[in-house]
Amino acid sequence: MKNVMRVVLASVVATSFAACGGGGGGGGGGSAPVIYYPYETVYGDVCQTQEASPGCTFLKSTGERIKVTDDPDYNRGGYGSDDLWYVKFDSSGKAAVYNDLGVFQYYANVSEFAGYVGGTTIGVGTTGFYWEDITNGTYWLGKNGVLYNANSGESNYGQAINDKTSSSASDTNFAALNSDANKELVKMASDRLMKEYGFKQDKAVAVASALNSWAVAAAERGTTSEKDMDKTFKAVFGVQFSDALAAAKDLSFGDNSGMQDLTNRSAAALGLKPHQAQKFMKGMYKKALANWGYDESSFNW
Structure with a gap:
């Protein structure tokens, strides 16, 4: 069960950008188009810019x-x-x-x-x-x-x-989404986050940018590291991946207290009310859970 929940949670990040509307197809599915970035930092981090600049050399x-x-x-x-x-x-x-x-x-x-x-x-x-x-x-x-x-x-x-x-230079700068195509992707995703889950604009843009940054880096590198997962999960849900894993494991055994606490912490970090944060979590988990044969409506806390 622990390994299944780890894979389910990990796949959330892999499917979340499309789920919140960044894929260009709204709620109709499809994957987000990959924007190619030609430059990286000395650390190998992909730069979200189409022009050479300090930090992207x-x-x-x-x-x-x-x-x-x-x-x-x-x-x-x-x-x-x-x-x-x-x-x-x-x-x-x-x-x-x-x-x-x-x-x-x-x-x-x-x-x-x-x-x-x-x-x-x-x-x-x-x-x-x-x-x-x-x-x-x-x-x-x-x-x-x-x-x-x-x-x-x-x-x-x-x-x-x-x-x-x-x-x-070692951290991806989400404010450096300079290309028009990328700005449009992030705008689509953030608009949907505001409309469906009640996000304020600044939080919506931050979440959409984090998902987009992960998608670009994963496409460029062909893989995603545990560090990438932790960083993106924290940016998207406002809580540590390890905490989410533990809460999901307890929930699978019928103990919902950890998930309730996690939801409250996530809500505080994202500027949402607890019921909005729960709806957001379910919405983001929906496709990943379905891919593993789970119905998100069966998970309640």
């Missing part, structure tokens, strides 16, 4: 660091990297920023650029493997703040050198 297809030719503004006027602004650092880390015509714009300190590590160092991740001392170096400044090495003769010439800080 590795190609998902190869795992390699992006080059200046991948920048959205590269060659926008037909002059290759000469269409980009550039930065010249001095020996102290002070930067002079120039526009694409070579006209001086302003001074900046190295600490003002994304990926600042300390001293005169900019880099990616938590170790020095991808860190770079920018002293007396020249770098192209991309559209979204990515710096690309413009020092000919260096091994990483043309490559992006900076990223967000490790703490922010």
Whole structure:
């Protein structure tokens, strides 16, 4: 029973995005279309953006660091990297920023650029493997703040050198749903959450975004980890996956106290009333339970 309930609960996340209307077919079933994202972080997390930006400086297809030719503004006027602004650092880390015509714009300190590590160092991740001392170096400044090495003769010439800080890059940023297609998917799902379960807009968007993020990551990686499950389950239901598993197990043996407590905690986290949270849980479990031969109406607490 424990293993059956674990699989049933796990499959909730796999079917939930379509269940709340993100699949484009409303309540008519079907799976959500997969939006391909070309960039990832140094940690292998898929970035929900169609453009290279600080924090998204590795190609998902190869795992390699992006080059200046991948920048959205590269060659926008037909002059290759000469269409980009550039930065010249001095020996102290002070930067002079120039526009694409070579006209001086302003001074900046190295600490003002994304990926600042300390001293005169900019880099990616938590170790020095991808860190770079920018002293007396020249770098192209991309559209979204990515710096690309413009020092000919260096091994990483043309490559992006900076990223967000490790703490922010390691977590998927749900606010970065930049593509129009993705925004529409999340809007459809959040609208249905508000209409059917009484969610407030901010909570509905957060839940829909979490489900969408999981769907994209699972499609990109071809699998989902226990860490992915825990993170998504907590974002969607507002409670720990392990707590839900224990409550579901007790419910299967006729003890509904754990599920009642879980529902109350979920309601508080999601900004719902307990009866709304129960309806939401049943609605999200419905398809997964049906796939395993269960009728959600037989589960009451």
